[in-house]
Amino acid sequence: MILSSTSRRCNSLRELRFGASLACFAAVLLTVGSAASAADEAAGPVGEPYVYTHWETFYASEGGLPNDHIFAITADGDRLWVGTEDGLALYENQTWRSWREKDGLPWRVVSAIAVSEKTGDVWVGLFGGGLARFSGGRFDNFNQFNSGLVNDVVYGVAVLDDTVWVATTAGLSALDTVTGEWEIYTEKNAPMEEIWCYNVDAGDGKVYAAVWGGGILEWDVKTRRWNAHRDPDREMEIDLFRDDGLIHIITTAVSYVDRVLWAATYFGLSRYDGRHWRGYMDHDSGLASNFINFTKGRSATSSYNATDRGLAVLSDFSTDTWVSYRRDTEDAATWTAHISVGNEERRAMSTDLSLPNHFVIAVEIQGNDVWIGTGHGLARGVGAGFFEGLSTPHVEVAKEAGQ
């Protein structure tokens, strides 16, 4: 398939580059014997992205997770926090611990989790219960009755320095954990066309809020000014001009990493490097679906997207190389990984991921591994031999050397 791709006419710059790299390394490829390890399978031929072929699945019935309906996954070093419909869970040293309301969790539905790098406090968004701080085994609950939190229906949480940002159904709240002061942002004091804040992320002195029906709001902590990012063509049904801005205003998640903002919407994915926007839809990219629940940027050139039809990974921005993991049929035993460049599939690979449902709600990256949460369980893609971007001869040599 790969060799056949180089013989085709290259109509786009992306394809030209891709074909050239393949041609250069073809000889190397031919000299390398095919390996039977999972890592080799995951890596594939040179010029292809890493593929998670080996997965571990976790279900509540196994006694670890408190519930299979996964809403949030957050990595904290070697620890992994999981928010479910009925409890909070921690995976550490291959052991699960969980907390339900009877264990002090203020509300059963955990919709978001963020960990403060400074204090180690775990901030837990509760869908209907406000916000909780979990620290040293103690839960403190901040809700709309006992604090300045604007609303108890919390969708997202982020921590920037000493401030906790909370995305709620009725606006954005910010808690200064040193002074105890709460600030509320709604349409009264922010350019919110809608106040339904679905997600929040922060970094480099900026806070990004994904507003369902309101685009992305960017808050500069230093200047205390808002900047709104919306779809310039303001069309709800189609994206009239690709790459003119945010692809759609019904945004569900944001992820800021390496000075790039990844924005998930129900109508595609956007990438913003501070100057240029790039939009992706399922008909012209490797996105499994335009309906994206969550996005997590691994780097400026790679993001992992939880869609209603599987996990779509943009492995390499410059070559528009994707790997999408999904069930090809309803009764398929396992998920299949589809490698594509743009929307042109290169090949499919089988995996051992067996989650029964590919409506992916949450995704997190932990080192080389990836975690996905669905309505029917949690899975970890084991990133043995993981590499970023596309496989190169160095990778092949390293594989040969057993590295």
Add this chain to the structure above:
Amino acid sequence: MTGRALLLAICVVSAVSAGAGEPVYVGAEVCGECHDSPQRDQLDRWYLSPHARAYAALALPEAAEIARISGIEENPFSSPICLGCHATASDVEAWQFDSTFHIEDGVQCERCHGPGSEYMAAEIMFDSEAAQLAGLRKPDRRACMVCHKEKGSHTAVVEVTPFNYDEALKKIAHPGFGGELREVTVRLETADDDPHVVGVMVCASCHRGESKGYVASKWRLTRHAEAYAVLGTDAARTMAFVEGVEGDPRQSDACLQCHATETGISRTRGIQCESCHGPGSKHAAQAAAGEPVAAHAVGLFPPTRATCERCHVPGIHGADFDFNSYLPQVDHSRADMTMAQAAAIEYKTPFNLTVSADGRRLFVACEASDSLMVVDTPTRTVVADIPVGNLPHGVCLSPDGKRAYVSNRGDDTVSVIDLSAMAAVDTIRVGDEPHGVVTDLAGRTLYVANAGSADVSVVDLEQRREVKRLSAGRGAWGVSRSPDGGEIYVTNNLSHFVPFRTPSRSEVTVVGTERSMISDRVMIPEANLLQGVDVAPGGEFALVTLVRTKNLVPMTRVLQGWVMTNGIGVLWRDGRFDQLLLDEPDNYFADPTDVAITPDGRLAFVTGGGVDEVAVVDLQRMRAVLESASEEDRRDLLPNHLGVTTEFVERRIPVGRNPRGLAVSPDGLFVYVAEALADAVAVIDVESRVKVATIDLGGPEEITLTRKGESIFHSAEVTYGRQFSCHSCHPDGGIDNITYDIEPDGIGFNPVDNRTLRGILDTAPFKWTGKNKTISRQCGPRLAVFFTRIDPFTLDQVVALESYIRTIPRNPNRYRVGDQLTPSQRRGKALFERTVTNSGAEIPVEGRCNSCHPAPYFTNRELATVGTASELDTHDVFDVPHLNNIYESAPYLHDGRADTLEEIWTRFNPNDEHGVTNDMTKDQLNDLIEYLKTL
């Protein structure tokens, strides 16, 4: 320019400076542009009233004394409490004044009638309804009584005539008689070279304060200041007529040459500085620059007898003038040390201490003297007394012994002391009300327990700044480092919030030093007031002091420890926790405050602040008692068992008054104990378990009435079995966070939340029912019946106790920096003062926040029904609490059911009986809360 045009011009200027529609204070002189005429002489009538002298009166020695006995530590001229009644607009921001406003005018027109910028225009004022719509207030009795209700602080110092509202109203009545507005006499512009009068307010901008002898205020209290205003009185008119002056003496040059310094509206200020010192246009700048010689060169006169006799001609107005007797009345040539003298008696009140690694130096934090005292232990003498911040509490040393760190709970800082220079070299800002301090083993990080903000400051000692804040329990208090340096144990004085009628739950917070993050929180059931902490040398357990307050049952009996018991907690490394009592039947150990374990791990010494004793705990026997008990007994029996104490408490060593912190010498031979109310340090010989010496810290010999009261407050002598003291429920004069069921109003009924004692003198009546009009009644015989159960305080004791309680200071409000409000606080203030709802409907007066909660104490000191009575309450009328520093006295409402300020209105005001708030949006409530925290 005509007077009316000038007035309109002023209006325009004011409107521009205020912003569209925002009322600002314009000052009495602007009011006087119209209200100073034969038909409307309100300005002069006011100027002659005590209202106009109210600000200046703060310079009197009596004011300093009133402040002192009220626990107000600031200069009255800086205190929001004093200024709240002695000035106008003391609680507003700088942008809310026009340049024509002078705080020196005391209680002036706008104090009662509201900021005048929007209603002062003549055409508005002629229309009463329009004026009120523009902000003109017509005060009623309620407005007057905010300040004129009897204040204990004032009646204790000055003779106060009981206030009769109706009579007082007659005295200040200032009706006008209508008619045309007078023409305003405007000062002619002079050439720059001509010296001219600038007015006393220019002088007053510098000549104020202690270093300047409160000159401006003292002038205002003299008859010179009222020389012009008296011309409007009937007596003056009569006198003028007799002397051949026709018409209004205020228009007569013959009178004005001696009764006013300048023309224009400011002549109201009578004989001002420049009448004696010469026109100030030239010398004011020089004087302001501190250049007296230059000032003299351009016209600053030193007045002489001749200066006075220009007007004080012998026989004038039938009076003789004795220069020598009148001069002292106006002499303002020296600094005024009245206020400093008011605080002349300064005790030490040592709180916590630490010993150097070589054992040769003892470092003692002294709360009353704001200092760190250094003692040479071989000679047992004081070798240094180093000034630090306000209310120093805890002290620790750097591991290399070169620096000491002292927490100052009164100004939220840590002082860094260079021990070679024996001086404070730096100040680090930390959280609210810092208490215990300890460094890590390497001396790179300092951990500070902040009682007020319920957290631990992590301070980078190389950068000398706080780098993070870790959430602790409530009232973070004491700290101790594990021997391996891996952990810091933090005790928390207050229980976490618990549902009503459930046991307390207090926390020991454990901080891992590797990453300076919380590693554990150990919850201690049924205990509170966790203060002292020390870790055993082997690290296998930590000891904490604790109290077990029995607030779940009515306080009807004191036998068997049914009010509170006192003991220690043992926090084992594996997370288990034991509690043991230090009490014996009928001989309790009130106020266990600190604990120190000897280096060999054999003994623990515990101070009993209320019993003036130090308990000696044999740790081996203590462990034996615990290990021989079943798990069930360890959990349920031993924490309440008064009968096993003597099995592990060897003895109680008598020491001096109110022992607080203690430290063991590194060689384990001695224990040093801070005798807080004896201004001394006790030296206990460990081997003999006997106090062998007293190190005198050099406090005053005289024991003042207040100091006696402080001793009584901290002593358990007056309670049955010495079970508890006043301090037990009011640590640091604050709260213990407990809701009690007290007998007098029915057993099982009327639960009441404990209230702070900080700054309460003028907030009578007391108790949630408002039944006690004075502190002395609150602490009088009834206290014995319902609390202490043995003989009540004697009259002398009550007087002394009240003398102390009323001086307990309130800490500076940490949310308000100067007069500046944050945008949220500003919006909140507007909500606090609002008169209409969001939809424009008028809020009834009784439904407005500031009706029941007016400044400066934010209580009208009345009783009110606000819909907060529960099914357990037999009445629904409660004393309106003051709101000063309200943020530090959670929980709220009379029974403490509201954990946070928000809950007062989100949960417990469904019918808008506690203020009209249900129309507010969440962000509005947020803003209101942010403002309340600044009060």
